[in-house]
């Protein structure tokens with residue numbers, strides 16, 4: 001089987017925040033002292049050069065500046081970063097360039113400077129508009145400030161923007177979750193990420209858990225919010241992601257479709273297909289900003305580069321792919337893992353028996369003699385028991 005190259009994206013991690021939020025397990029670090037802006041951009045560009053030979057001649061279709069809080073960086077710094085990326089990479093014309101921003105870090109003219117630098121999509125971490133909730137969540141901004149930040153994004157001319165909201169917050173009722181949603185929808189975002197608050201290990205919330213809504217309230221909240229989002233004309237295209245028609249995040253879609261991505265910056269993860277080696281390679285950069293900033297001297301940015309063992313490829317593929325609400329052509333599975341769909345026949349059979357999936361009825365496997373012409377359609381049951389469905393593909397190769 002020949003491995004085919006999927007589309008390529010670039011993720012850039014900017015690891016500092018004003019303060020660490022008690023629920024957050026991202027590789028983010030409270031900024032003590034001055035932001036080493038210029039040194040970090042230098043490090044990122046040197047870091048990119050390490051990976052360039054692995055992606056020679058390929059086009060990059062999207063860039064995502066994530067964090068941490070990228071909006072701590074000035075417009076000038078982001079301009080230098082994007083200019084440096086363009087000089088080294090073949091960036092597709094009209095490529096989606098997203099930047100995450102925290103409403104507590106953006107003076108008003110910053111968004112204009114980001115746009116002039118080439119950013120064409122903003123993802124704003126609102127979380128809630130309720131001041132009491134924002135305080136519990138350890139956020140550095142209030143609801144009013146979040147609204148001013150959204151207006152600034154719109155005022156700067158960003159046609160595409162995402163708002164992050166969290167729900168099932170401590171003590172939250174369905175009415176309160178809906179009120180947050182209503183406020184967000186009033187700004188007509190092209191994309192809304194609606195994350196259920198989870199208690200992640202090694203966070204302050206895990207050590208001292210707040211009282212979260214009970215299971216019945218969570219289900220009620222989820223249903224009511226989904227109904228409201230659908231009524232607003234947004235499509236539910238991934239577990240937590242909602243978008244207007246044609247407004248899905250192209251960058252995140254590429255992750256979930258098992259696309260390739262370069263990952264640069266402290267702690268960034270990457271995934272690259274290497275057809276000559278018949279390998280899918282996973283890379284991870286040094287996590288802590290301090291050693292990462294020292295790396296340009298030694299060009300030693302990488303903490304780990306590991307080919308994914310064949311036996312793990314089906315699980316990795318479907319872990320991503322089944323998050324999306326779209327059929328999965330088995331031909332894609334074969335092309336992007338390099339495995340025959342025969343290797344997952346037992347898992348497919350089990351998933352069919354459990355009614356977690358259906359195979360696209362337009363293609364009859366007996367006629368074609370191969371599953372490669374079929375598409376897997378996740379059933380509603382498959383969506384509800386997603387973890388069970390994904391687990392069927394563990395060690396199936």
Ligand SMILES: C[S@@+](CC[C@H](N)C(=O)[O-])C[C@H]1O[C@@H](n2cnc3c(N)ncnc32)[C@H](O)[C@@H]1O
Pocket residue numbers: 017023024025026066067068069100101102103124125126127164165166195196197198199200
């Ligand atoms: C990197 S942050 C976004 C930008 C910026 N750092 C901020 O918080 O404003 C990514 C998003 O993940 C979500 N998130 C982080 N930790 C979470 C958790 N434990 N449960 C649910 N959502 C979480 C939040 O909505 C957050 O905005």
Ligand code: SF4
Pocket residue numbers: 016017019020021024025026028067068069102125
């Ligand atoms: S601002 Fe964002 S990245 Fe930073 S700690 Fe809070 S949620 Fe995490």
